[in-house]
Amino acid sequence: MSILVSGLTFRYKHFTLSVPELEIASGRLTAIVGPNGAGKTTLLKCLSGILPVPRGTVTLDGRDIAALTAGERAKRLAYVPQEHASAFNYSVRDFVLMGRAAFVPLFSVPSAEDIRAAEESLAFIGLGLDAGRPYGQLSSGERRRVLIARALAQRPEILVLDEPTTFLDPRHETELMEIARALSAAERKTVLVTLHDLDLAVKYADILIFLKEGRIVASGPPGEILTEGLLETVYEIKMSIFRHEGRTFVVK
Amino acid sequence: MKRVQPAAVLIVVLPILVFFVSLGVGAFPITPGQLGRALLSPLFPSLAAGLPEAAREIIFGIRLPRLLLALLAGAGLAVSGASLQALFKNPLVNEFTLGISSGAAFGASLSLVFLGSRVPPQFLAFAFAVGAVLIVLAVARSSDSPIVTLLLTGVIVSAFFSALLSLVEFFASPYALQSLFYWLMGNLSSSGWGPLALSLPLMAAGIAGLILMRWRLNVLSMSEEEAGALGVNVRREKLLVVGLATLITAAAVSVAGIIGWVGLIVPHLVRMMVGPDNRRVVPLSAALGAAFLMLADDLAKTLASSFEIPVGIFTSLIGIPFFIFLLRRSKRVWS
Numbered sequence: 218m219s220i221l222v223s224g225l226t227f228r229y230k231h232f233t234l235s236v237p238e239l240e241i242a243s244g245r246l247t248a249i250v251g252p253n254g255a256g257k258t259t260l261l262k263c264l265s266g267i268l269p270v271p272r273g274t275v276t277l278d279g280r281d282i283a284a285l286t287a288g289e290r291a292k293r294l295a296y297v298p299q300e301h302a303s304a305f306n307y308s309v310r311d312f313v314l315m316g317r318a319a320f321v322p323l324f325s326v327p328s329a330e331d332i333r334a335a336e337e338s339l340a341f342i343g344l345g346l347d348a349g350r351p352y353g354q355l356s357s358g359e360r361r362r363v364l365i366a367r368a369l370a371q372r373p374e375i376l377v378l379d380e381p382t383t384f385l386d387p388r389h390e391t392e393l394m395e396i397a398r399a400l401s402a403a404e405r406k407t408v409l410v411t412l413h414d415l416d417l418a419v420k421y422a423d424i425l426i427f428l429k430e431g432r433i434v435a436s437g438p439p440g441e442i443l444t445e446g447l448l449e450t451v452y453e454i455k456m457s458i459f460r461h462e463g464r465t466f467v468v469k
Numbered sequence: 470m471k472r473v474q475p476a477a478v479l480i481v482v483l484p485i486l487v488f489f490v491s492l493g494v495g496a497f498p499i500t501p502g503q504l505g506r507a508l509l510s511p512l513f514p515s516l517a518a519g520l521p522e523a524a525r526e527i528i529f530g531i532r533l534p535r536l537l538l539a540l541l542a543g544a545g546l547a548v549s550g551a552s553l554q555a556l557f558k559n560p561l562v563n564e565f566t567l568g569i570s571s572g573a574a575f576g577a578s579l580s581l582v583f584l585g586s587r588v589p590p591q592f593l594a595f596a597f598a599v600g601a602v603l604i605v606l607a608v609a610r611s612s613d614s615p616i617v618t619l620l621l622t623g624v625i626v627s628a629f630f631s632a633l634l635s636l637v638e639f640f641a642s643p644y645a646l647q648s649l650f651y652w653l654m655g656n657l658s659s660s661g662w663g664p665l666a667l668s669l670p671l672m673a674a675g676i677a678g679l680i681l682m683r684w685r686l687n688v689l690s691m692s693e694e695e696a697g698a699l700g701v702n703v704r705r706e707k708l709l710v711v712g713l714a715t716l717i718t719a720a721a722v723s724v725a726g727i728i729g730w731v732g733l734i735v736p737h738l739v740r741m742m743v744g745p746d747n748r749r750v751v752p753l754s755a756a757l758g759a760a761f762l763m764l765a766d767d768l769a770k771t772l773a774s775s776f777e778i779p780v781g782i783f784t785s786l787i788g789i790p791f792f793i794f795l796l797r798r799s800k801r802v803w804s
Contacts, residue, residue, distance in 0.1 A: 267698055291700025298695060304558045305690055305745035318688045319700025324681035326748055371699070 218278045218293060218374035218407055219243040220264055225273035227263055234259050234431040236273070241375075241424075246401040246408045248422035250415060252452055255428040257411040258379055264409065265296040265377045277375070291319035294375040295368035299383060301352075301360070309355070309363055310348035313339055316370030331370075338369035342396060358389030365396060375407040376400060382417060390414070394421045415456075415467045419443065427451050439465060476742040480753045484540065484760040487767075491536055494767045496774075497527050504528065534662045539766045539780075540759040541672040542657070542721040543731055547758025549714035550732020551739070551751050552679045555686040556710050559616050560795065563732035564718040567619070567711075568626035570729075572601025573722035575630040575637070578649055580723075582641045589667050595719035601626050602715055655728040655781015657766050668720040675717035676755055682710065683751040690747070728781045730788020731758055737795060 220241035227234040234256040241247050241264065249257045262268040264275055266282040275282045277293050285293070295316070307315075316338065317331040327335075339345045342362040355363060361381055368376055378397065382390045398421050401408040412418045418425055419439045426436040429451050435442045443465065448456045459466045493504050503520060507528045510517040517525065550563040564570050576597030577590040584593075605622045612618035634653075638646055679686075685706065688696050693703045721728065735758040736750060743749045762780070765787075769780040 265698065267694060287697055287702050288700040291698065296698040298698075301691070301695065303690065304560060305555070305740075307687065307745055311687060311746050315688045315691065315699055318685075318696070321684065323685060323706065324678070326684040367699075 220375065220407070220409070221276045221279075222264065223274055225263060225270055225275065227259060227268065227270060227272075229259065232256065232259075232431060234263070236260065236433060239426075239433065239436070241407060241409055243407050244401060244405045245423040246397060246410070246421060247424040247426060248418040249409070249411045249426045249428055250413075250418050250451075251428035251434075254430075256431040257428055259431075260428065261377055261379055261409065261411055262296075265294055266290050267296060288319040291371055291373070293373055294377060295371040295373035297364050297368045297376065297378045297381065299379045299381075301364060303352070306351040306353040308349050308351055309339070309344060310335065312352045312363060313348070313366045313370055316367040319371060334372060335366075335370045338366040339363075341369060342366045358385050358392065361385065361389075361393055362396070365393075369400075373406070375409065378408070378410040380411050380413065382412065382414060390417060397421065415448075419465050419467060443467075474743055477749060477753060480739065480742070480756050480760075484544075484756050484763065487760045487763045488536060488540065491539075491763050491767050492528060492532050495527070495532060495770055497523065499524050499528065530661055534665055535657050535766070536763060537669060538665055538725060539657050539763045541669055541676070542725050542728060543735075543758040543760070543762025544755040545672040545676050545717035545721055545758070546728060546731040547735035547754040547761070548676050548679045548751055549717050551736035551747070551754040552682070552686055552710050553714055553732070554736060555690040555747055555750075556707060557616065557619060558690050558692075559620075560737065561620065561733070564714060565627065565729060565732070566623040568601035568605050568623050568630065569598045569715050569718045570722060570727055571627040571630035571634070573598035573715075573719040574653060574727055575634045576719070577723040578634055578637045578641075578653070581649060581652075582637050582645050590723040591667050591671065591720055594723040595716065597630070598715045598719040598722075599712075601630055602711055606711070651779065652726040654779035655726045655784065656777075656779045657725050657762075657769075658777060664724055668724045671720035672717050675713045675720070678713045679710070679717075680752050680755065682706075682713075683747045686710070686747040686751065726779070726781060728762065729785045730792065731762060731784055733795075734788050734791045735761055737791075 222236050222239040225234070225236040249260060251257055259268065263270050266275065266285070269283065282290060314327055314331065314335045317327050317334060320331055321327050336345065339348055342365055344359065344362055344366065352360065352363060365378070381393050381397070385393065394417055397408050397410060400406045401423070422439060424437065425439050425442060427434040427447065434451055435447055443458060445456060445458055448467065454469070457468045459468060493499050493501060503524050506516040506520055507525050510520070510525070546564065553562045553564065553567065554560050573594040576593035576595070580588055580590040580593040605619060605626050608622040609615045609619035638649060641649055688699055688701055689703070689706060689710065691699065696703050736754045739750050739753045739757055743753060762784070765783045766780045769778045769783055772778060
C-alpha cells in the first residue's frame, strides 16, 4: 500500500510545511531526514492522518485518509510515537493488545484471535517471553520494540515510525533498524521513518527524503541523490561522503 | 490460561457475604433462620408459616431496597471513579473533581425544594450534572496543561454549584431544609421502593455499560493522539464514558445525597491488588464498592442505638486519610 500526497500545506505559527507532490512507495523503507525543525514529525503526522491536513490530500491506495474512520485507518496504517507515557503501568502483553482496538467492538473485550495477533507481534520483535513485565520497567530499547509490536498487532500494511532510534545505543539502534528492514523486505510492508542519524538512513533506507524548512529538497535512492553538495545545502555544514566495499559513509 | 488471583476471588465473594449478613443487621432483631425462611418464602410459601409478619415486612419493604441502593450506589460510584481515572489518565480524578456530584446535588435539591415530590429529582440532577461536567471539559480543553486545568476547573465549578445549593437552602422552608440537610450528608435510608424505582435501573444500566467498556478503557487511558492512532474515535467514546459516569452519579445523588470518596479509594485498592488492567479493575471495583458501601451503611445503622449517622460521613472519614496517603505516594510518580 502506498501513500500519495498532493498539494499539502500545513501552517503552524511561523512554520509552513509545503509538499506539492510525494509518493511513499509500497513495500519499501523510506526515511525522512533533515535538520531540527525541518518539519519531519509534522509531515509524518500529516501522512498518518493524525494531524488533519487543512489543504491538500493524502491518499492510501487511492482512498482519502481524511474520509476513513479512525478504525479503518488503523487497520491500514500504524503510527509508532517516539515516546509513550502512561499513568498506568500496564504489562507488555496488555499494552501490545491495545493494538487490536480497531478490531474489538466498543462494548467487548479482545477475542482469542486478538490475543494471538498480539502474541505473534511480540514474538516478531523478540519479546515473547517477558510479556508479563510492566511496560514501565523496560529499557528504552525494549520500549521502542514494544511500541512497534503494538503497531504490528494492528496488522497494518503501512508502518510509520517517528524517530525510532533516538537515545538508543548503537546495538539497539541496529536491532531496531533491522526490524524495520525486515518489515519492508521480508513482510512487504511500507515502512516510513524519520531519522536523525544520516549513517543509519543511508545504510537502511531504500528511499531518502531530505526535508528543510518545510520543503522537500531531494528524494530518491541514497545511491542516486546523496552528494556532498546536497548535504551542505540541507545541513549548512561541510560533510564528506566515502564509499567503501559497496557501503556509503557520511563523515561530519 | 488466565491466572485467577486469590485477591480477585475474595473481592467477588465479599459483596455476596456482606449482602446476606447486612439483611440481618438493624434495630429489629431477625435470626438467620428467620432471614433464610423469609428469603425463600416467595418460592416456597409454606416456609412463611410461623414467621412474624413484621419480619417479612422489614426484610422486603425496608432492608432489601436500602441494601440494593447501597449495593448499586457503591458499585456505581466505584465504577465511575475507575472509568474516569482511566479516561483522564489521572488517579485523582473522580465524579467530585469533575463537578458532577455538586451539579447533581444542586439539581436534585432544586427539584426537591421547588418542584416537590411530583417530579423525580433525577431529571434535574442529571441535567445539572451534565452541565457541570461539560463546563469543566470545555475549559480544560482550551488549556495547555489539560489535567491541571481539569482538576482546578473541577474545584471551581464544584464551588459554584455549592454556592447555588446554599441559595436553594436559603429559600427552602425550615421543614424542607431539615430533610435537605440530612439527605445531602449522604444517606441511604429512603422510604421503601418508591423513590428508588427510577434510580436503581439507571445505576444498573450505567454500571453495565462501563463494565462492558472495561477493555476499551485501557485504550482510552493512552494519550488522545495514541488512542486515535490505534483506531478509537476518542471524542465520541470519551463523551460516552463521561455520560455513563454522570448518569450513575446523578441517579445515586438524587436518592442518597453526597456519598464521597468511594470512587477514589475503591479503584485504588483494586489496582493495588490486581494491577492496572481495566478488564479486572472495573468489574472488581463494582464488587468492592458494593461491599464497602453496604458495610459502611451497617455501621451507620448500628453505631448509635437511637438514631442513624449519615453514611456519607463514614465514607469521608475513611476516604480523606486514604486520599492524603495517595497524594504522598503519588508524588513520586506524578510531579
